[in-house]
Amino acid sequence: MPHLLDNPVWNALISGNKxxxxxxxxxxxxxDDVSPFAGFETFTPQAFDLLHARVPAERLLGVVSPVALAIPARWEVVQHMAVLQMVQERPPAVGALEGPPAIPLGPAHVPAMLALTRQTNPGPFFPNTIAFGHYEGIFEGNELVAMAGQRMNPTPYAEISAVCTHPDHLGRGYAGQLIQRQARRIIAAAGIPFLHVKSTNTRAISLYEHLGFVARKEMSFYIIRKNPA
Structure with missing residues (x-):
């Protein structure tokens, strides 16, 4: 039987993100104002045709697969990335988290969240991505300098996402603090934390391993849109 995380988008949209x-x-x-991701029960040409009939020509879409796909010619592949999927199998010992307080982020913080993601590029983040919930951030003065939240929720798994720190504030442990807060929230709700990271991002992978995440599988992320030809 396929693992739930082999097809995280579809399984999220039929369960936790329904x-x-x-x-x-x-x-x-x-x-389109929440997330670019689209999911299929099976990655068939017929499924891609159904998606083609439903979305506007200009929309960029994300497809996540456990194997390389032959994307049908009706679609243009804008980007293909190898991404490591990691699951937290060994949570760190529970203890007090050091550092400045993490503040729940709401609609009023969206402009600051968009500005931070533009500077750090943690992945797609749109005006209503906050609808996924559970976003928290760290401020220095009035400036949002780090944040993390959740995204895909193929129950019981919950993805930690949008982990980012302003370049001027790296090395202070903010990302680790925010990831641990998200992981504890997920575990307290009887879930299992997971995340995705570019396979080339060795610095982030090292941090995630330190926090008890273990590589499960390398996934293929495709950014596609309708082929104008």
Whole structure:
């Protein structure tokens, strides 16, 4: 039986993220102001055709697969990335987290969140990505300098996402603090934390390993749009 995390987008949109599904019974995706990801029960040409019929020409979409895909010619592959999927199998010992307080982030913080993600590029972040919930941030003065939240929720797994720190504030442990807070929240809700990281991002992978995350599988992330040809 396939692992839930082999097809995280589809399994999230039929379980923990079902309220955010903007697709149909055959093809599922998030609203364009929430996330670019689209999911299929099976990665068939027919499934890609169904998606093609439902989305506007200009929309960029993300597809996540455990294997390399032959994307149909009706689609243009804008980007293909090798991404490591990691699961927290050995949470650090529970203890007090050091550092400045983490503040829950709400709609009023969205401009600051968008500004931070533009500077750090942790992955796609849109005006309503906050709908996934549980975002927290660290401020220095009035400036948001680090944040993390959750994204795909293929129950019981919950993805820690949008982990980012302003370049001027690196090395202070903010990312580790925020990841641990998210992981503890997920575990307290009887979930299992996981995340995705570019396979080339050795600095982040080292941090995640230190926090008890173990590489599960290398995944293929595709950014696609309708082929104008």
């Amino acid at each position: 309220p955010l599904d903007a697709g149909s019974a055959q093809v599922k995706y998030f609203a």
